[in-house]
Amino acid sequence: MKDEKKEISRRDVLIGVGKVAAGAAIVSVGVSSFMSTANASGTAYTYKKLNLDEVGRIAHETYFTKFCAETVMTGLFKPLATSVGDPYASFPLNSIFWAHGGMMGWGTACGSLIGAGTAIGLITSGDSTKVTTPGGRAQVAVGEAIINDVIAFYASESLPQYKPAAGQAKYEIKNQSVSDTPICHISVGKWMKKEDVGFFTTERKERCARLSADIAMYTAKLLNEWADGTYKPRNEPLANALDNQITSQGNCGDCHGDNIPDLPGKKV
């Protein structure tokens, strides 16, 4: 498939591959770096491969006025507005501002992940390819697998990793931390403890700006793989929910300590 450089529609490719790849672990395919994903209702979020350095730079500088969620979408959509045009150019980026601080400051899911999920969801909305994930316990749309991998990256990596160019940092910060969760409150709290700074500080803002750049760049990296046809899911979606019999994360002890409650296990 990789040798086929001729211009063919994404839909044709999916129909062809669907027959070949039924039951295979890797179903994600792509034909070029410029890919149209027209969905059933007609809006095509055509994707063109992103430059990761540009995505990171835009995201980092955007954070200080737009906060995490809008920042990640801006890092991804601003270059696409230039390289592709609409619907990226006319997408109201401020529509996702509300997700900052774990949704209007409630400290739930990190807004960078809501921004990333919204962008990935729109870009892959026309791709109904199903992927069987590494552990074989779930079959999900390729876009869902990508989002799940971005969430797992956020929860398991030592962040932030992004280093602003000379003169671009608002403040120099010393520490990285592993959140072990996608939750804003826990993630930022662990880092604040390590850095020994409060929430309403320039240091904490610099940390979240760099982390937003990390999430935007990792999202772009996976989307580029998807466009190239080389994307393979790294993580198993819904594994925690299946293991714990409730939607959940891998960090039970962070809230429950040693006292993990029993849940009713009655199944229908």
Next chain:
Amino acid sequence: MKDEKKEISRRDVLIGVGKVAAGAAIVSVGVSSFMSTANASGTAYTYKKLNLDEVGRIAHETYFTKFCAETVMTGLFKPLATSVGDPYASFPLNSIFWAHGGMMGWGTACGSLIGAGTAIGLITSGDSTKVTTPGGRAQVAVGEAIINDVIAFYASESLPQYKPAAGQAKYEIKNQSVSDTPICHISVGKWMKKEDVGFFTTERKERCARLSADIAMYTAKLLNEWADGTYKPRNEPLANALDNQITSQGNCGDCHGDNIPDLPGKKV
């Protein structure tokens, strides 16, 4: 302002009202039930007042195949696709499916709130009106205040409240619960305990279907008030973050028990 029935643009209204209402607690205005909110980048999510019963019915029936986030957006956007057309008609509703189960089953923010936030964000993206919220501690865009009120409703109300019409329920359920949080894992866990059923049961799905209908209907109620010019924020955005010096909720003891950790309080 309410007596002015002539056709005037939203932008004209906002410019006029901005001068009058500077410093006032209530700044939200509307001129008719059919309101255009063209934003800076050009996409107009024109809003037409929704019928709450229709929103609830669509949301409840959608849940069993689309789960919470896409369900709430479908309950809101499907009637608007009929009454208004684009951009609702061409919006890829499947783009928000990933947010189910607190983002791909990670149990973070309830997907119904991510669906509601995304819809409110898009619909109000052209309205830059700032509102000073009840406690006077924050000034936010009117759409953010609406989203914050929907989150607070989710966290404080005894849910689900929606009653399907005869024959529409997949299962009869007995209990309501107050989540005291926007977090899926805690919200659904508290209800499961009370109902004494597991997560992968028809009863739990029926609960989340009704709750999704509740969130879609409450969102429509506030958006209708916004369109009428009668919307006033009920809750104070960012109050928990300001009180606790970290993004947070009102349910500290649910995770921390009596052992609320000290945070570094250094401010810049």
